[in-house]
Structures are given as structure tokens and as C-alpha cells.
Amino acid sequence: CAAATALALAACAPAPAALAPARARPVALQPAPAGPRLPDTVAPARYDLELDIDPNAAELRGRVTIDVAVRVPVRSIWLHAVDLAIDRVELRAGGRERVVRVDRSAAARGLLGIHATAPVPAGTARITIAYRARLGQRVGAFRQRVDGRWYAFSDFEPIDARRAIPCFDEPRFKTPWTVAITAPRGLRALSNAPEVATTDAGPDRVRHAFATTRPLPTYLVAFAVGPFALVDGPRAPVPLRAAVYPGHEARALAAVREGAGALARLQAYTGQRAPVDKIDLVAVPSFNGAMENPGLITVAADILLVDPDRAPPEARRRVAMVVAHELAHLWFGDLVTPAWWDDLWLNEAFASWMADRVVAAMHPGWHWELERVRAKADAVDRDAAGTLPPLRRAAASDADIRTMLGSHMYTKGPAIVAMLERVVGDAAMRAALRGYLRRHADGVGTTPDLLAALSAAGPADLGAIAKPFLNRRAVPVVGVELRCGERGASVRLSQGEPAAARGGSADAPGARAALAVGEVPANPPRAAVAGGPDGGARTARARRAPWIVPACVRTPAGTRCARVGPTAVDIALPGPCPAWVYPNAGERGYYLYAPGAAGAAALRAHLRDLGDVEWAGLALNAWMWLRSGAVPVDEAARALVDLAASDRDAVVDLAVRGLTDLAAAADRAGRGGAFRAYLRAALGPRARSLGLRARDGDDDDTRMLRPRLARLVGVLAADPALAGAARREVEARLDRGDLPRTDELELALEVAGARGDDALFRRYADALARTDEFPARLVLWHGLASLADPALARRAVDAAFAPGVTPGERAYALYVALRNPTTRATALSALAAAGRAARVPAAAWPALAAAAADACAGEEADALAAVRDALPAGAEARAALGAAIAQVRACVRRLPAPDAIPDAW
């Protein structure tokens, strides 16, 4: 084994037994890589992909030709392939074909080895692989049926390209791709780049050739084949279309319109033309969200297709947000790609943040700045419990990589970027991002690259500020103390809560010395993701690094900012002692605040002086005060009740979430009745005047917040007037046999159920016995499963398990009952009865577990555990239920203590 270089020397190590030839002789084969990364010895330079796809068949045929750069002489080339039938492998190097042996010994880990009988010299080489891939259901190359016709799609992020193409399946390998698809005549074939030629490929087949792309990583390569109808949008600056199912064209117009507006704004912000030659928005029947493949953005049909006449406000907002997000990825992810999966936040946080900007600018009436607070609240709620993964963490295994793309990317991610923008300054941020995108265009970027660009444009401590927010799981808490005296007014900001705010000394049991809520001391160390030998040491330093919280406070006299480090900082205020201090101006900081009882009461007394965003931020903080004890429960509750009077849905949503938690705490303290009476007295008048049905002239916010208040007052607090109105509505519909599956009727069924009786149970049950019509049956199950009386709730679940009830109806009834806080506990204990869990369809468990995860009582967690334990070992549902149980227990743990709940309100 003559090794010319150190790397080849390493390859001279003895081959693994499985690869050893029969006669012992020196070999220079490289064993399969141990981790998720391929060796650096060989890198792809371009791909030529020929696919033969008939969506009516369960398999595609492919031939991929990969030009590679061989950096040092090698005997072995490793690439990725999962569940592919490899028919032929050719390797051409040094001007001649090589004799190769295909090595599938690591196929279980998704690896394909090509061993040459003689060393392949450094330089260029060409690998050609003929293969077949199964068209599965959801990932890799897959197919789905709509209106009786098959469509084929691809979805490769993060590591599923290897299920459709043998390839070097890592984001750092960006190369041009030239794709051609042969498909049955009459079908459309789409890929990332525009189609440049069609040629006959036999009597009933056509070959579609596409232009060569800009450099793309494997995870962004995409195709779609099927009888699509195209909906043309504007031709400039980039031709934009939707590809949908025939007959659904009108429902794609909103997406195309939003896309065109978003594209113009994204180009204006980035200062660059979109880096693609066309954009298709492709509807996928059953899909998770959307995927930003450049030129071929795939979107779940239930998001993309919006009924122009009847869509609720949520649907119109969702399509605008999703399309803007995916288009923002053209720059953040597609043009500049993370070098490795640990930096995925560079894609998702920035695309989400850009989409927020775009939607806010396009739809001022939507008050999109409130959606940012709502998304931040989703993150803060879990981050404060220590259950939200950090934005950056090691991607040291395929499992790590697959779990990288969590909801925190879309909730915490944009909140952190918005905070950094505040620190850097809006104009400087834009200039810095433009420079970053230009410098790394068609290549890869890393977190250090991004932070260096921002630091150069902004303050020198930008990196020190950013790192704890990226690497740690926690929400900093900023204590706020207004100090007024003869020498003027000031605000003292400190990390953690001042002991005075808790009404006790710092030594009191339960006093929080921690700097941040949610901090998990035993944070597993990040692996050396940067690849350097000191990665571990650097990570340890990063964990010890102190939080530096960029905080801004607003008073009637204006906004002032400071860095809150380990030592308290005083901000001098101009003029007299202010009546109030809002401690997170514009809600652009990712921190909670602890203003003490007096500070909280002052904010509540001056709500009219605060803006909508501050209302939303106060609702978030008041909700979290219930959990931290930073402000007494009755003050937090009164703030939530006052904020629930907002005209803005996001504010009402956050207030209702807090009040729902408080009801659970009051129940645990045995004081639930008094608290519900308070809710009815305080919020009943508004809930009753809003009623249960949409009205002409309602704005979007009213349409969205009406059901929230109705469920809080009518269902949770069982308001008799609302229940009576709902019952009349439901009975009238039962009389007429008019039971459409609408959100409004479902709301009426739930409110009527809060005070439902045996007579109502029998009406539903009788109607169910008389009708075979499917939607009407689901409506009737919805009514049955919404009956709050424990005896009736129990009978409803029993009925769902009666002989003759289809598994689908049973699952639906359980879902309705588990989602409702008044029926959940009974439903869980009924479901825990012997033999029942096994009779729930497996596909229903994720939704059921998610519904049950909103519970916040110890008995509910116990019942959930009993349900899980009744399932066979290894059942997939056990993991979903396990996560739900953990979430319920975390909620219970963070409820206010029983002795903190007032007897009377």
C-alpha cells in the first residue's frame, strides 16, 4: 500500500472483515464513515439526473451521472442511498473505465460504497449509477392520488434525497443539477428549473429536459409529475405560477397574488433578483406545511388552496405567511445554505422573520406585529419550562438531523432575529444581510459567518449577546424596579427577579436565584459541530457565558435601552416619576419581565396608554407570572381579564390561555367554582353580546376571537345564557335535520354541552341511530362528546366503543372530548379502561395525544400514562403519548400553588 498522502495512508488501514478479499493482500479500501458525514476525499461537482416517472406505477427508474472532484487518490467512494435498487455502477477516472465493486454492507445506515480495484488518482472522475426507487407515501420520491388520479412528488429535507437518488446528501455539497424526466404523454413534469425541451420517447412517453440549475444542495432538488392544471401569475420579475389539480384553479389565486407581492418586497429588501428563473407553487394533497425547493415550492393543498368566497381569516393569513416564508428561503437557505444541519436556524429563523416583515407590509389591517408576539409566546411558554430545544445544537446523528426542524425554529427563531435587528439597527441589519448574501451566494454560510456580518455592522458585543439565546434553552427574566426620589427617576433592571417582587427575601424557600427560567443545568454538551478539536471546550465556554439581555423600556417620556448583564443597571429617566414602565418596548426582546405587584398594577391601570403589541406582551407576561410567581396571582388574573377585552384576537388568545391555566390551578385548589363565577361576571357581558355566530360587518379579529371568548365563558365557565342560546340553536337544527360540519355549529355544540342534560344526550343518540350520512354523524358525535356532565361524558365515550361504531367515528369522538377541558378528564379515564386503547386507530394517536397534551392536572397525566401503558410495547403512539404526558406534568408543576389562589374574586 503505497500512500502518497496522509489521507491515503489512513486508507491503508486493514479493511473490515466484510470487505476483505479471500486472499490476503494489501488493500486501500476505506471503510464506511462512522457518523452522518461523508469523507472529504471526494466531492460532487455536478449532477446529471435522468428520471423515468409514471405516477401510476409504484417505482421510478433513474440514472444519475455525478462528476466528482477526487482530492487525494482513493480506492473507495462513499455516498448515500436508502432503499434503492442499484442496477449498475460505472466509474470513469484518469481517462478510463474502472473495475468497481459495489458495497452495500452499510446500506442499513443509508450508505453506498464503490470500491475500485486500483487507486483512483486525484483529479476528476465520473460516477454513473442506474437504479430504481420506490414511490412511497410522504418522503423521498412519493405519490398521492387526488380525484382518482395519481401525482408524483419529491420531498428531500433534510436527508431523504438519498431515498430517490444515490447522492452526496449533505448541504455543504452544492452543485449545478441538470434534470430530465420521462413521463407518460399528457402529464406535466416539473422540476427546479424551467423546461427547455420536450422530445418523444416512444409512442406514449415524453422526455422533458430542464435547464441546468444554479448550485443546489441535494435536499433542495425537486420534481413533480401529474395531470396538473397551471395557474399563471405575473411574468416579472420571475414567472410565477401555481400547479394544482384540475378544477381547483380559482382556489390558487390567493397564493399567486400573495407570492407576487412577497417576491417584490423580498427583492427590495435583499437588493437582489430572486435567484431562480421561474417559480411554481405546487399543491401536494397530504403534506406537512411547505418546502422551499427553489423554483418548485411544494405546499400542502389545505394551505395553498383557499376558497375565495368562504375561507376564514385564518386560511387567508396562513397562505400569505407560508408563501412569503418559502419565497424568503430563496435567499435564506437556497442561495446561501447552511454548511451543516446544526445551523438550520439560518434558514428557518430568517425566513420566518422575513415573512413577518413581508406580510406586515402587505396587510397592514392584519396587525401582523401581534402575530410575532403570539409566535414568541408559543416559544416562551415551552422555553420557560426548559422543554424547547435550543436553536443551535449538535447534529451528530441522522436522528439529530431529523429532529432539528422543530416548531421552535418558527417561533423562537424569528423572535431572536427581531431582537438582534433591534440591537444592530434596522438599516444596518439590512446592509449586513445584503453583504452576507452576496458574499456567500451559491455557497454555504455558518453561524460565525452571519454573526461576523452583523457584528461588523452593529455593536462589537453582538456575538456575545446572541450566543446564549442561540445555544441555551431558557428565557431570561428581567427584574424591573422603578425608583423615584429627590434625585429624579430611574429604572433598575436586573437579571432574575428582585426578591422584593416576590414579597419575601431571596433566601425564602422557592425564591429563584436563577438568571433565567427554564435553564437546564445538565444541558448535554454540544459535540464539536464546527469540526475543530476544541469544539467541546468552546462549547463549555459558551455555556458559562453570561446572558447579556438587550432590554428596552418605554415610559410616557419615551424609550430607553440598556444591556442587562449579571450586574443590575440603572436607566435614568427624564422628568418626573412616570406613572408606568413598559419593560419590553415593542416586545422586540426575547425575555420576560418581573415588574413586581406595584409595577404590574400600574400597567393595568394605564392600559389605554399602551399599544396593541404591549397588550399582547403584557398578556404573555401575566400568563407567565402565574407560573413564576413574580406577581401575585390575583393581580396577574385581573390583568388577563382586562386584556381579554381587547379587540385583537392575538391579545385575547394569550389572555385566554392564561385564564385557562388559572382555572386548572383553581380546580386543584378546590376553588374552581368561585373562579368560574368571576370569569362569567367579568367576561360574560362581552361574550354574550358577541354571541356564537358570525355577523355581517365583523372584522377578521372579531371573527377569530368570538369562539375563543365563547369557549372560555360558555364552555369552561358554563355560562347559562350562552348555553341556553347554543341549545336553542342546536335543537332547531336537530329538528330540521340540518347538520353541516361548520366551525359555528361545532362551537354551538360545545357551548350547549357545557350544561347539557340527559334529554340532549338522547336527542343526539337518537339522531345518530337514524342517519347514515357521514358528515352529519360526525356532527352528532361532536355533540355527544361535548357533554360536560361527567356521567354523560362517560356514556359518550362508552358509546364510541359500542359495537358497530367505525374506528374513524370513535377516534373523532375521542378527539373532540380530549380537546375540551370540561370533558377531557372523564374521557381519559374512560379511555384508560381495559382493552380500549388498542381499539383506537393508530393513525389517530398523534392528534389525540396533541389534544390531550393541553391538559394540566395530575390525574389527567396519570390517566394518559395508563392509556399509554395499555398499548403494546413498541407501538408508535407510545412516543406521542409520552411527550404529551411530559407536557401535562410540566404544566402541573408550574401551576400557581393552591394557597396562592384567592377564595373569592
Ligand SMILES: [Zn+2]
Ligand atoms: Zn422554512
